[in-house]
Amino acid sequence: MEIGISAFAETTPYPGTGTTISHADRLREVVEEIELADQVGLDVYGLGEHHRPDYAASAPAVVLAAAATRTSRIRLSTAVTVLSSDDPVRVFQQFATLDGLSDGRAEIMAGRGSFIESFPLFGYDLDAYDELFAEKLDLLLAIRENPSSVTWPGGKHRAGIPGLGVFPLPVQPKLPVWIAVGGNPESVVRAGTLGLPLAIAIIGGMPEQFAPLADLYRQAGRKAGHDESLLRIATHSHGFVAPTTQQATSVHFKPYQGVMNQLGQERGWGYFSHTSYEAARSRRGALLVGSPEEVAEKILFQHEHLGIDRFMLHLSAGTMPHADVMKAVELLGTEVAPLVRKELS
Template identity: 45%
Template sequence: MELGIGMFGDLQIDPTTGKIQAAQTRLQEIIEEIKLMDEVGIDFFGMGEHHRADYAVASPEIILAAAASVTKNIKLGSAVSVISSSDPVKLYQDFSTVDLISNGRAEIMAGRGSFIESFPLFGYDLKDYSSLFEEKLNLLLRINNNETVNWTGKHRASLINQSIYPRAMNQGKLPIWVAVGGTTESVIRAAKLGLPVMFAIIGGSPVNFKPLFEIYEQAWVDNGHDMKDYQVGVHMHSFFGEDAKQIADYYYPFYSEQMNRIGASRGWPPYQKSQYDYGRSNHGHLIVGDANQSIDKIIQVSETFGLTRFSAHMDVGSPDHKQMMKAIEIYGTHIVPKVKEALKK
């Protein structure tokens, strides 16, 4: 199993003054954090795309290109690219460029995104939410598999004998994942297309996702795909420290304040400490604690779902850079090796 880290590029917000951290500062910190991930042997990094004042990254591919120049081994992908409001031609070109810079380490994770700001920003209508995603994903796959493309759709100008460059290293093909939330339709679509899926388990009890994993696997087999190519992962909010209670107490204000900021726009009730405590329990969705606790919970989740990939989403609310670096070090040097060792048995 591959173990990696995902980030959204959250900017830290002062709870007293409301002042938002400078994007320049956070971007430089992120590059330093990715460099450390590579040094401690983490398998992959995923960068999110957002178009809001409280996030630093609107173009994951630019961050990944910068990271490619200071890393050697870690895979570099989006988490996610909001494909519904992107141009698949430009998206492929940008990520194939990252692939060439990084010597074949680039990936795309296509998703709908957790916010909707990109739709009006790039001139799309939310009533086309589903058809945009499906059409643009299909076009991206067509480009990924063919150097010269002929294509006609509803939401973009047609392509007639258009050759698309530069091409990625592996015969022009980039690894393309699909991020899914909790809908059966999304899971079946990914399985039909033969695409690996990343489930975002960011609330409630992970075991509730078990039926979706079973549906995905059955649809994968029913559509004639080989199980040797089967890949499935989870993305879970995580943070690590040397002392379980200390790191949980440290992280709670960052996490709860971000949950409340997001919740305010979605009609959620105020986030409660009891939710946080349940999330950290064996039945919850949070992996926040020391190395031993985290190892046990990651193994538990992996065995429950038969994972090939685990992504620790580590910057919710933007903890201090020093604490992020420490959490990355613990994850790479203590957690990742022990999880891999246990899963080999």
């Protein structure tokens, strides 16, 4: 099983002081985190796309390209590309360029986006939320199939392409495209029907509650005639790792609580208390915070119930000291991943 990291390049206020890191400084930190993740043997790093002041990575492909020349083996992905409000031609060009710079390590994780700021920014109608994604995914996959000569009939939101090339060509024969979902069954079925790998965000509830989605995905893939051994599933969960549980929670809780309550105000969630936090940290909860042994156990728990091929730990939901995040990256690669791989072998 592959083990990696996802991040959003947060620039939220530090708890207690209210100070914020600049976008430029946070972007440089992210590149350092990716470089370290590569050095300690992690398999993948995914960077999310956002268009608001508390996140620095509105152009993840650019940040990943900066890391490509400082790494040698780690796969470089988005988490996610908001495909609905982007142009599939430019998305493919950016990631084919990243693929060249990294010598074949680029991936696209496409999603509809749980944040909606990009839609008015780029002039898209939120009423066409699902329609936009379906149409643009169709074009992206058409480009991926034969980038040297793309013929696409056009759709409601974009003109067709009459046998034109999209360059540069990627190093990989077929640029990997994952479908990221938050629990929408229609999106799960779409991924299975198309035979694309599926990434499930598990940020609340209990991981075993998502097992029916994994089953639904595999059923859709089999029905469409795809080889089930090629239907890959990844999960993405918030968390943090430190040498001891006490150290992990002392670093993680306040920034995480701040983000959850800020988003809760925007989305109508209930107050996220310390009691909520400890419940989420329990063995069957969605939050992976603790010692290397605890985090490894919870990754294995997800593997047991969903049969996952990849796990991505979202390390910094809320701005945390860079040194602590770097230590978490190190522990994930040198202690957590070996524990998981040993158990699975």
